[in-house]
Amino acid sequence: MLTDAYGVILSVNPGVEPHSGYPPKALIGRRITCLDVDPLHGNIRLAVAHCVERLRPWRGVLLCRRADGRLIHQDGVFQPLGTGRDEPLRLLVTLHDVTDLCQQAQYDHALLQRFQGTLAQLPGVVFQLREDVRGELDFLYLSDGMGVLAGLSPSLVMQRADALLERMHAEDRAALTTSLAQSSVSLEPWILEFRVETFDGLRWFEGRARPSRRRDGSTLWDGLMLDITARKQEEQRTQQLVSTDMLTGALNRRAFFDFGEALRARAARQGYAVPLAMLDLDHFKRLNDTYGHAVGDLALQAFAATCRDCLRPYDLFARIGGEEFVVMLVDTPLDEAWGVLDRLRTTVEAIELEMADTTLRITVSLGLAVLPPEGSLDLALSQADQALYRAKHEGRNRLAGAPNVPRVRRDARP
Template sequence: MENENAQVSRAEYEALRAERDQLLALLRALPDISFVIDTDGLYVRVIGGANETMYIDGKTLEGHTLHEALPAEIADRCLNLVHEAIRTGDLQTVEYPLRVSEVALLPDASRKGSKGEVEQWFEGRVIPLSPFDHPKPVALWVAVNITPRKQLEQYWREAAHTDSLTGVANRLRLFDRAHREVERAHRHGRPFCVLMIDFDHFKRINDHYGHATGDDALRAVTRACGEMLRDNDFMGRTGGEEFAVILPETDLEGARHTANRLLETVRTIQLPNAAPDLHLTISIGCARLQAGEGLDRLMRRADEHLYAAKAAGRDRCCGDCN
């Protein structure tokens, strides 16, 4: 009976080995790269990665550990997943960004230069691999390059929050950012200002020069204004020919300075191909966040100041900063 059990166990073992060998043969033919990693984080074997446009040859990793190859935080996370897969016997998955330059054991020719600094995204699929000719338990880590998918997701996220005509933030994104900045300003007692902007005589531009020229004017103005704003300033289109600029960490003197620069910038814009004789101007309403004030009230006050600027003759700024 013992002999029969031993024979059954041996047969099962050989069947598992055959299954493993078939799996490894299949992995070698796949475009994605795979790693056999033991409980110490040792790269026992590197397999596949036939798609050279998506992967760098990782054979230099064999015989080294995760912590020798990767930044400590990433290595810790990977090793924890290997342990969890081996402990539970279940598939573990994770998405993670990685640059070639971050993998210390890859050849310098691959790590250096602009290509090495490009962030790529991978989906790691980790399963226990048994039996295997190694003294310690191992797991198979299949790294699927999902960079194109991530880039597409990023594109659609940006498209959902970007004004398609001008490329600046749309109303949804602008107000989301403004709400967060208002909360932060109140929490830390910091100054915060808003500029409401409206094109002067925009209907006249559309009627006289055509809507295509009107669109060109909107794009030219938002582009020029965006280039002169600070990195932490934020511009968005609120509708039609109206825009808003939020100015974190900005007092009234700073808001006045920004508004005047915007006015001057727009006055210099020309559309030589569409309307060489067209002179563009904008009107601006400025409001500073007051104690206990919410975003809605702040924007209403800025809008009221904008209409005051229109009534006073346009091409000017009115509001708290005057």
């Protein structure tokens, strides 16, 4: 179509009728805005004004109404002509029906909106993570779950991945680097459990993703992060039940050997010895036979509570038999161990159990041995047990050392 500077149609091509529903003669002399769904304020009026004022082309999608009332989308191009001083301004208008494309785009947009809504309701975070050839990480996509689970804006983390990574536990950040490197090389699925400091405290997440290599050498992971805090808490409760002696709250025999072997391996790597002691309540069988098992249980509980008060939270303290206990003193020199254990002995000696008509006292005998850096836990326990036997033989309520443990004393640790 050709219009004047006011948008009045001067001529049209024969194809205008099937396109607009108007016969060519019906359009000549009318303003082109008659084709707009909003003749007074629509985009056709704005397009004409743009060309007249700026003498530059305009292009955009127009919503038009056919003669039969049906709405169609048109890709419109308005080109100013005759912009010389003595030439009247004309506009060459080309319209192309893009209704099908627009309807498909609208459908795709609605589908995307529904998909985004579904992602927002998932109990996790859908993500796409990229590692470039320099090893730098950035998130190309994060669903809204990031804000719900971690209190971080998805757009913030996409702008700066460290906004999330800096909140990871230090050990887990190192595990992330290692596991991503392995997955990048092997292109095997990535799986990692890690901790993140969130607005409501430390939470556990599990990440799972599949990697793919891009042409530029970068690696993409498409995956999902789930909040597994409740599961980890339940696992910890279960582990505590499995590893704890229910009567005294001390570690049980199985847990002691698990943790003890881990401590032995750590000490071997760092090249230091670990003091280890066997403890046995004196005359416990006589106490049980005289006052009954209920009183015996009370004595064991009081003894265990006293030991925990005298030891640090990370020292290993376990019940490995009826009235037999074991202690491994972490990061404690041998000369300090003598003082720590003797102080424990005297504290136990001060325990008073109030019965109906009497006050009971208990004492403990201890045997001290040393687990050397390359030593055997079983052998150290055997040596501590022999030292315990000697403490019993020498009169009970005392601390005895194995033959290879010199009696050197200094002030005990606080």
